[in-house]
Amino acid sequence: MRIIEQRKQLSKKIKKAKTIFIMAHQDLDLDALGSSIGFYSILEKMGKNCYLIIDDKRNELGVSKILKELDGCIGIIKGDDVCNHLYSRIGQNLLLILDTNKKELLQNQSVLDYFDEEHMIIIDHHDKGPTSLTAGLEIIDQEVSSTCEMVANLMECYQVKIDPYYSTLVLSGIVLDTNNFTLKTTEETYYAAYFLTNQGASPKKVQYLLKQDIKEYMERQQLILNVDIKNKTIAISKGSAYTIYRREDLAKIADTLLFFNDIETTFVIGKVGEKTIGISARSSSGVNVGEVLSKLGGGGDEHVAAARVEDSTIAKVESELIKILKEIEGE
Numbered sequence: 001m002r003i004i005e006q007r008k009q010l011s012k013k014i015k016k017a018k019t020i021f022i023m024a025h026q027d028l029d030l031d032a033l034g035s036s037i038g039f040y041s042i043l044e045k046m047g048k049n050c051y052l053i054i055d056d057k058r059n060e061l062g063v064s065k066i067l068k069e070l071d072g073c074i075g076i077i078k079g080d081d082v083c084n085h086l087y088s089r090i091g092q093n094l095l096l097i098l099d100t101n102k103k104e105l106l107q108n109q110s111v112l113d114y115f116d117e118e119h120m121i122i123i124d125h126h127d128k129g130p131t132s133l134t135a136g137l138e139i140i141d142q143e144v145s146s147t148c149e150m151v152a153n154l155m156e157c158y159q160v161k162i163d164p165y166y167s168t169l170v171l172s173g174i175v176l177d178t179n180n181f182t183l184k185t186t187e188e189t190y191y192a193a194y195f196l197t198n199q200g201a202s203p204k205k206v207q208y209l210l211k212q213d214i215k216e217y218m219e220r221q222q223l224i225l226n227v228d229i230k231n232k233t234i235a236i237s238k239g240s241a242y243t244i245y246r247r248e249d250l251a252k253i254a255d256t257l258l259f260f261n262d263i264e265t266t267f268v269i270g271k272v273g274e275k276t277i278g279i280s281a282r283s284s285s286g287v288n289v290g291e292v293l294s295k296l297g298g299g300g301d302e303h304v305a306a307a308r309v310e311d312s313t314i315a316k317v318e319s320e321l322i323k324i325l326k327e328i329e330g331e
């Protein structure tokens with residue numbers, strides 16, 4: 001459901017609250033951070049006392065650029081510090097969860113102890129799964145490109161004008177999650193981008209935030225070199241057995257592989273821990289990657305999915321995957 005259709009319930013909850021805590025998923029990316037900061041500034045304009053909860057120890061390049069630039073401008077606290085900032089009337093505290101709905105992916109799960117369902121709101125564009133949280137208000141729209149697109153819609157319907165720098169951060173989340181307007185991009189996505197630029201967002205600054213470290217980029221590209229193509233349409237890439245990748249790196253390569261002619265489904269397998277293998281998958285048609293990876297203990301939807309397999313090797317996971325693909329094909 002579109003976020004603007006739930007704006008009244010949302011306003012009601014926000015109005016009642018005095019102090020609002022915003023928390024997104026671990027390993028912040030530009031969508032998680034951009035939507036958090038966009039929302040933060042909307043709430044600030046409404047005169048709310050806000051905190052952004054960040055527990056990440058390491059940040060990707062774009063996120064660390066923003067956090068440096070923002071230093072001191074917004075209230076960032078650690079999850080363990082929430083207890084020191086709660087409003088005295090406990091029912092007037094509100095927790096906003098952005099860009100995820102899964103408990104294990106939160107920046108800090110212990111924050112949940114301070115809020116009952118009534119005082120929790122989830123705003124997200126990912127599918128729900130077995131570990132999804134339940135909140136008094138859940139605004140989950142899988143049709144939309146990004147959480148930032150939802151925040152842009154809110155800026156428009158609440159008619160709050162936020163600082164152009166913050167609009168830029170919201171735009172950066174859209175650009176990231178759509179991989180430069182190539183994935184999940186609808187006319188509404190373009191409209192949100194238009195709206196944000198009209199509010200002063202700078203596309204040039206977005207490109208700066210998205211600039212990557214060349215060494216990391218080259219390491220990632222190694223993943224593409226080791227690719228097998230099955231049935232002309234399925235690309236399976238594997239990482240080196242000696243390199244531990246970040247989950248986002250596997251995801252980025254899975255996105256990139258979709259750009260090639262005839263490729264409709266992509267799987268990227270790599271180590272994400274000493275004995276943990278990660279798989280990231282994308283599909284533009286045909287194979288339902290969520291279904292495939294659920295058989296490996298992961299999840300997702302038909303277009304985007306991921307899984308983690310403990311105590312395994314790249315080769316083992318690859319042969320499991322090929323077996324599953326054959327089974328599905330045979331059905």
Ligand SMILES: [Mn+2]
Nearest residue numbers: 031099146147
């Ligand atoms: Mn997102």
